[in-house]
Amino acid sequence: MRYLTKSRFKTGLECPNKLFYTKKDEYANQKDENPFLEALASGGFQVEELARLHYPNGHLVDDVQGDKYDYEEKVEETNQLLQNENVVIYEAAFKYNNLFIRVDILEKKGHQINLIEVKAKSFKEGYKEVKYNSEWKFYLFDVAFQKYVIEKAHPHFRVKPYLMLADQLKTASIDGLNQMFRIKKNNGNRTGIEKKEDQLAQLKFPEDSVLSLKDVTDIITKIEAGEHRILEEYEFEDAIEILAKAYQDDCYFGYPLDFAKCKHCEFKTDADSKDKKSGFEECFKKQLGWKEDDFKAPNAFEIWDFRRWKNLTDEGKLKLTEIEDDEFGDMKPKELGISRIERQLIQKYKSIEKDNKIYLDKEGLSREMTTWKPPYNFIDFEASTVALPFYSGQHPYEKVVFQFSHHIYQEDGRIEHANEFINVNPGEFPNFEFIRALKAALEQNTGSVFQFSPYENSTLNQVKRQLEASVELDKEDLITFIKTLTTPPKSNDYKGEVWEVKRMMIDLCEVIKAYYYNPYTKGSNSIKAILPAIFKTSAFIKEKYSQPIADINMTSKNFPSHYKWLRIKDGEIEDPYKSLDKPFKDWDTDFERKSDIEEINNGGAALIAYGLTQYTDMSTEERNTLREALLKYCELDTLAMVMVFEHLRESLLITEIDNIK
Structure with missing residues (x-):
């Protein structure tokens, strides 16, 4: 039996053709990374363990397994637990036909089941609402799919759907919350987390948690009624049935290509997977009749920031030789530099003509460079946005800036790796130490400061907010320093705050x-x-x-x-x-x-x-x-x-x- 799980259902919603390629070793998959390390980077496992503390004394349907995953065993264990009048189950397993799900947290009270999907994702009432849009739709369809399987497997239960999310209006009530969930290998728990029970015992739930429960019943009802769709041709239940059948039959679906989605298809080969098959290429061969040489021809996937994918999809055009200039958009020359459309057309013709010489707006670049002041400073940050805060009073997903590097290019051409900072000591919040070190580094001269992307600007502005809420004795000096470099953010949280930037960072990108x-x-x-x-x-x-x-x-x-x-x-x-x-x-x-x-x-x-x-x-x-x-x-x-x-x-x-x- 080939089971359509909730992750495979999501894959099918992205593109039904992907179901034929997923979980097959012979096909390259650029998303086929270590799921444990991905969850570690996002803080997902820590969030899941914190969520379980909202529902103590739950029964874990263990994920320990031998060479083969035993679906029936997990379902049977869940069914035994559901015989209790009231019960909390972690990783409850349900099966209906060839549909199979695991529920993060399930709370049963009589015939009422509260389905709780935990996500290492934040929301903020009034600012970043949970609603049906491109940001939330796949999470919501995930919940709807779980609800469907439970109701089909147990029609006598009433299922109420929730998301458990990091709430950005909440703050941690204790220091070191993020250090109370430790990674342990082979501990028999899917999350790989071991909790520091004695320290967590001082917390009250849900009052002291940074997570909140979000009732998504209204949105799920609209999904079930077909008001919200990802695959526009299919009602919700029909979509489940056709995807389940396609996966069970292990057949290529033949869903029409959508070039905007094809551009980001994970089933492509690269230098590390050149010995595997390309599902991406197979789709184009089957549906457009492409041959090997067609993939070598310049196409629109190469074009930077191309936005008119629907037109190309509708007309079946992808090769650059097939696309007229006006299909890129209306030409609106910039006063300074190359406009977006100009740049795209430059790329188009250089690609078609196999011209590998660089294009340079010499006059514009020369004018730009006259504003740069030596010695030239180049900075780069590494920061983590952790779900669980370091200190009391902090919100979820505040940036933790643990590293910077600083090169100086002197007027005589000498290049110095002048300064660096790093703090990887567990449990230490490095941001204020970081900004002091950066201040000392950049105050060595008055030359221009370069970043590559707006990341350093936005990171410094978040550290500024953290300083404003802090009791650091030198916070005013540090805030003043940040303001010399950064442009004010446009976020509503700043309420239009502006300041004069004396040494604005130059974005090389x-x-x-x-x-x-x-x-x-x-x-x-x-x-x-x-x-x-x-x-x-x-x-x-x-x-x-x-x-x-x-x-x-x-x-x-x-x-x-x-x-x-x-x-x-x-x-x-x-x-x-x-x-x-x-x-x-x-x-x-x-x-x-x-x-x-x-x-x-x-x-x-x-x-x-x-x-x-x-x-x-x-x-x-x-x-x-x-x-x-x-x-x-x-x-x-x-x-x-x-x-x-x-x-x-x-x-x-x-x-x-x-x-x-």
Whole structure:
């Protein structure tokens, strides 16, 4: 029996064709990550354990299993518990035909069942409501699906649906709430969490919790009645039945392609999964008759920020040679820089013509650069938005900023990894120590400060709010410092607060979007895409960073002087992020580590690593190993910004650039 679970139901709602590819080893799946580590990064398991404290003395339908998952056993255990007049069950199991669900928390009172779906997601009455929209719809259909299965399996029960969520209007009543849920391997509990019972005993539930119960009966009723649909052709029950049958029969559904959704399909191959099949390509072969060469032709999936997917889907156009210029949108030239449509058309023609020369708005970039003041400062932060607060009085999902890196590019071309900060000590709230260290670093000079994306700006503004609510003796000085760098947020929470920015951070990503296009990026403006593109484009950058650190007028805090940022592997320049050492590569394989992470070379991995340092009782040696890897990763992030900066300056000196504006 192939069971349609709630996760597979969600996959089917995204696109029924995906059901044919899911859970098959022969197909690549870009979302096929470690679910435990994903939950760790989001705080999902801690939230689930806190939610259970709202319903004490519950019975856990255990998830421990052998080589094969025993669906019937879980259902039978649940049915036995449901014979009690009143009972609370964690992970209750229900089956109807080939539908199977596990309920996070089930509360039975006579014939009344309260279905409680716990999510590591926040809401805020009056600001961020739970309602049927793109943000909430899949969560709500998940709950509706669970309710449907329970009612079909037990028609005599009345089921009332709820979401249990982090409530941003609530604050923690004690310090260290997030430290009271520890990660334990193989403890027989799906969440892998062990609670500090003695410390949690001082709390009263639900009064002292940062979670709230949200009754979603009205929305679920509209889903059941067909007023809300994800698959527009099908009523709610019909959608369940057709998806269940497709999964049971293991047949390709043949659902019409929607290019906006196809763009984000996870069943694509990449360098790490090239030996597997591509479900994405199979769909196009079956429905559009594409051959191998068709996938090599430039298409709209490459175009940055393309928005007219419905038109393309309706007309069956995807290749750039098929798309007229006016189908990109109305041309509205910007006073400064390249407009969105201009940039898209530049990309279109360079892609069609296989022109890999960069496009540069030389005049605009030159004018922009005249406003930059040396020495040039490059900063990058790593922060975690934890569901459970560190301190009393804090709200859920307040940012915890645990790291920064700071490079300085001097007027004479000398590059210094001048400052860094990291705090991975468990249970320590680092934000105020972080901002003091950043203040000391940036006050060493009065040069321009660069970020890459608005992330640093928004992070500093949240730290500002935390300082305002704090009793720190130097909070006014720290707030004043933050205001020198950041633009005021537009959030309603600030009630229109404005301030004069004396040293506004320059967003290098916005500079790239406005004045520069490199065809090797394939439309991506991520620094992880721009950096490899620059290596292919710039002989200067390639030559300079192929030399040891000691030979290029540079200092580093985390890499030896003989280290080379650019290396050749199989005749190609290796991405320096992929060249970063795996932190535990030299460790004894017999040593039982608390962390499952193998490498830290992207932001997601950094968040997971930080979570591991906080919620596992790892050794000092293991924590220090993760700390060193985080320092190397963050240093590379700010050095990458330096490389982008150098390339932009270099580009202004080149006179033979195609299509200079």
